[in-house]
Amino acid sequence: MxxxxxxxxxxxxxxxxxxxxxxxxxxxxxxxxSNGGETYVVNGQFDNIGGLKVRAPVKSAGVVVGRVKEIRFDPKTYRAVVSLSLDASYQFPRDTIATILTSGLLGEQYVGLEPGGDEAMLQTGDALQITQSAVVLEKLIGQFMFDKAAEGSAPAN
Amino acid sequence: MNGLLNFIRRLGATAVEGVWRIGFAARFFVLLLRHSGQSLTRIHLTVREIYFSGVLSLLIIMVSGLFVGMVLGLQGYETLQRYGSGDALGVLVSLSLTRELGPVVAGLLFASRAGLAVTAEIGLMKTTEQLDAMDMMAVNPIARVVAPRFWGGVISMPLLAALFSAMGVLGGWLIGVVFIGVDNGAFWSQMQAAVDFRFDIMNGVIKSFVFGATVALIAVFEGYDCTPTAEGLSRAITRTVVTSALAILALDFVLTSLMFRGQS
Missing domain, CATH: 1.20.5 (Single alpha-helices involved in coiled-coils or other helix-helix interfaces)
Known part of the structure; x- marks a missing residue:
């Protein structure tokens, strides 16, 4: 050829x-x-992260604004420290609330951000002051059963 | 007693032979790398081999990819439908193709389509003493014959695996969206949300690169090392296919456990 x-x-x-x-x-x-580009990292302390994983999405108003970068355990406070890497084009106030939510009943877990009203914006290395832990289904069921049992025994007293 | 001794002797001989061959293959690989300069400076030698191992494998790779994707689409939908998540078909098809099936099946096809041809070619050159003739003319057969075939395989394989995965995704789309009626938007958007470029696709490319180098090395080595008879040649060809298939599957397990274990 x-x-x-x-x-x-x-x-x-x-x-x-x-x-x-x-x-x-x-x-x-x-x-x-939204994978490349500039990002900034903020930390949040949670009592319980449930099944949150690294690379899980961070959403605000349902829109993906970042990813979970790192999850570690703080041996001093006995809480989980979650580092969120957020897209630099999205700025959030300092008093933003971070919540661990579940998409659907059995879906994957993600971090939801609820913007606050502060004038100052979050910078790299800042800590989110207000956080809300994941809802653990077993705990919820346990609590419900405990309440029911307490209700049942109340009239006897 | 004598039979037992004979058995042990034969076992020992097989072990020694095996170790010797591995050592020879390693030395051959080093020699190959040292003489690779010519296949880069005289690039048309390598281009010719890319044509033979890459371009001529295009049809089989693309058609197989399409059919594998179509089967994945049918079977995956069947199972996902039971759990009411038929929309996740795109995720299933694309992840299984980019992570595993693309590199592995393309590697197996590549070994039997291109690796085998390389072994046969080099083996026949050896049998007809063309390699010795080259040596007599002060042309190094490793630099002139072996290295270009090796590099041709190494370059072709990742491209073929990427094509296989792409055709597979299209096949899955064809069955899932066009024939079964999964929502087109959900198919692509869930796929894009689940497949990460660096994590899933690049790891697949690294895998296919490793498989390409393995298959190419096995093919050129078996050809170069074959017993120069008709029977030796046929044995070398058989060994190429068997060893490549085993090496791909074993390496795939090792690479998967290194890349994906404990993450998502």
């Missing part, structure tokens, strides 16, 4: 291989959607 024909075919092969990779990156994957 002539060398130019060969080169043409190989060039064609490389181009459609690259096109497949770009298709995977942009159409199948999440590249280009």
């Amino acid at each position: 002539r060398r130019t024909t060969l080169d043409l075919w190989v060039g064609f092969f490389v181009i459609i291989g690259m096109a497949a990779l770009i298709f995977l990156a942009f159409k199948v994957g999440n590249l280009g959607a």
Whole structure:
């Protein structure tokens, strides 16, 4: 086969291989959607994070504004410290409330941000002052059963 | 007693042979890397091999990818539907393809389509003493014949695996959205929310790169090392396919446990 024909075919092969990779990156994957770009990191302390995982979404008003960057345990306060990496184009007031929520009944857990009314905005390294832990279903059921039992025994006293 | 001794002797011989072959393969690999300069400076040698192992594998890779994706779409929908989450079909198809099936199945196809041809070619060159003739003419056969075939395989394989995954996703889309009627928006948006570029797709590309290097090395080594007879050649070809398949599956397990364990 002539060398130019060969080169043409190989060039064609490389181009459609690259096109497949770009298709995977942009159409199948999440590249280009708020993944790159500037971010800033804030921390929040939670009593219980439930099943929250690293890379879980951070949402405000249902829109993804960042990702959970790191989860660790603070041995001094005995609470979980969750680092959130937020998109730099979204600024939140200092008194923003962070809540761990569940999407749907059995869906994955995410962090919901409820903006406050402070003038000053969150900066890198700031701590979220008000947090709300994940709702643990077992605890809730336990509490409910305990209340029912207490209700049942109340008239006897 | 004598039979037992013979058995142990044979076992020992097999072990020694095996270790010797591994050592020879390692030395061969180092030699191959040291003589790779020519396959880069005379790039048309490598381009020719990319044509033979990459371009000519295009059809089988694309058609297989499409069918694997279509089967995933059918079977996945069947199961997901029971739990009322047929919309998550895109997630299932794309994650299984980019993480596992793309690199592994493309690697197996590549081994039997291109690896086998390389072994046969080099083996026949050895059998007909073309390699020795090159040596006599002061042309290093490793630099001239082996290295370009190795690099051709290494370059082709990630591109083929990416194509396989892309065609598979399209196949899943074809079955899921066009024929079964999963919502088009939910299919793509849930997929994009679940598939991470660096975590899922790049790890798949790294896998396919490793598989490509493994298959190419096994193919050129078996060809170069074959017994120069008709029977030796046929054995070398068989060994290429068997060893490549086993190596891909074993390496896939190791890579998966390194990459994905304990994360999501």
